Each structure stands twice: as structure tokens, then as C-alpha cells.
Amino acid sequence: MNTTTRRGPWVWGLLAALIAAVIGCGGYLASGDVVYASYAPPPERVEIIGPAPGPEYVWLEGYWRWGGSSYAWTPGHWVVVEQRRQWRRGRWHHNRNGWFYQEGHWR
Numbered sequence: 001m002n003t004t005t006r007r008g009p010w011v012w013g014l015l016a017a018l019i020a021a022v023i024g025c026g027g028y029l030a031s032g033d034v035v036y037a038s039y040a041p042p043p044e045r046v047e048i049i050g051p052a053p054g055p056e057y058v059w060l061e062g063y064w065r066w067g068g069s070s071y072a073w074t075p076g077h078w079v080v081v082e083q084r085r086q087w088r089r090g091r092w093h094h095n096r097n098g099w100f101y102q103e104g105h106w107r
Contacts, residue, residue, distance in 0.1 A: 036098035037066040047076050056080050060104065063090055082106050 041064035049059055062076040081087075090104035 034097075034100050035066060036100050037071070038098050040094070040099055041066075041071050041092050045073055049076070053078055058087055060087060061089055063101070063104075064092070066099075066101065 044064070045062060047062055052059070057078045058081045060076055060079055063074055064071040065074045085106040088105055088107050090102055092099055092101055094100075
């Protein structure tokens with residue numbers, strides 16, 4: 001009996017199941033701590049920014065968050081500025097794995 005021919009259908013079945021699982025996840029792929037989206041985020045929304053609650057506040061812009069199968073808008077909000085720091089806005093990047101979001105942070 002030739003064992004290589006018996007393994008062939010099993011391997012192809014497993015491969016087909018894995019491909020179906022990835023497609024079923026709506027293009028959600030993860031690599032380490034980075035989550036990749038299979039398509040670009042929508043254009044940014046225009047937000048109406050009201051007056052700051054006080055002089056120590058800064059506006060953090062809203063952004064599109066990837067939810068595994070689609071994007072959802074996360075609205076901007078006011079936060080107290082950390083002492084002598086500036087907010088670096090988060091942004092979307094694209095590479096060979098897809099689209100990923102780099103979180104905003106204080107610097």
C-alpha cells in the first residue's frame with residue numbers, strides 16, 4: 001500500500017478547511033500583535049468639534065476600527081493633555097499582508 005496517496009486527500013481537505021475558515025472570518029488575519037484587514041478603511045468622517053472643556057484638553061480624532069469583518073467608526077473625544085507631551089495621531093498603513101492600524105500615542 002502506498003501511504004503517500006492516502007495522505008494526499010487528507011492534506012487537501014485540511015487545506016480547503018483552512019481556506020474556508022479564513023474566508024469566513026471576513027478577511028481578518030493576525031500576525032503577532034498586528035491585526036490585518038483585507039481591504040482599505042473608508043474615508044475619514046468629518047467631525048464637528050465643540051469647544052474644549054478647559055485649556056488642558058486636546059481633541060483626539062476619531063478613526064475607523066477594524067472589527068474582524070467590517071470597519072466601525074470610533075468617534076473623537078476630548079482628553080486632558082499629559083504634561084509636556086504631544087498626541088501623535090493613529091493612522092492606517094498598508095503592506096503585503098493587508099491594512100493595519102497603528103494606534104495613536106503620546107510623545
